[in-house]
Amino acid sequence: MNNSRKSVALEIQNMVLRHRTLSVEQISEQTFGSAKSHWTLYKELNPEDSTAKMGVLDLVPLMKTCGSITPLEAIAHQMNMVVFPLPEAGIFTGHLENDMNRTTKEFSDAVVKFASIMEDGRIEPHEFAEFEKEMMEFISAALHWRNGIKALVEE
Template identity: 30%
Template sequence: MPKGIQNLILEMVQNCPRPVKSIASEVGKPYSTLMRELDPEDRGAKLGVEMLLPLMQACDSTLPLRYLAEEMGYRVASVRDIEPDKPTFHEELLDTYQALVEYHRAMLEGRPVEYVAKWREVLIRQLKEDFAFYVTRRSGEGA
């Protein structure tokens, strides 16, 4: 991950598939103000901590949250309900295999950290779906 939370937030916004002007509008900032606040070199304008959550929501990214958790020796885990999304266990496992391939491909290609991190989260979710399917299948067998 980039050095420092400021650089990481800037990278998150720059790598977001949405235009920065759209993000600025969503968080209620003029584009030029947001860009100044995101610039780690601009000593005259700083991004307030209260803007972090709206920016993460606008970018659909948990990168800063994961960075902060990792700096503290923790890992972020979703609390959303995990349900298998395939009709068979075999298909569920194939989804996980594809997610692992994409995750490794992103790293081998040197893609941006945010892109790799998204595939990591997809892979983790797929693993949870596999486990949920497995547990459901096992409990149906009376095991």
């Protein structure tokens, strides 16, 4: 097994086997009910056992039961990405959620642009202009989101 797959497998294994309050049996029961025994879960957690592997469809409910996203973070890290929580849907009006999502997207675009202009270790004036444009779009989106939130302030 290559190192990247092994690191994700180890994160899943640690998440389940080192859970502070639940045993593997309890985690298996709460996550899968009678559909999967804890012995099957033990086999799937063993990175050296190639006969049983956890499917991605099982990983999400398992992370919810364990209250941990470390396997997801390990996957994101391998893809040069990050994971961060967003508020639960429905806690604010649609336009604020859209504004938050746009701000997040603009920030991501600025980071990607920064990475692309830094590939050769030098920044040309036109590259900085492209980056500055992305930053201004991010700042504009963030201020628009802020103003939407400020409009809700009770005075």
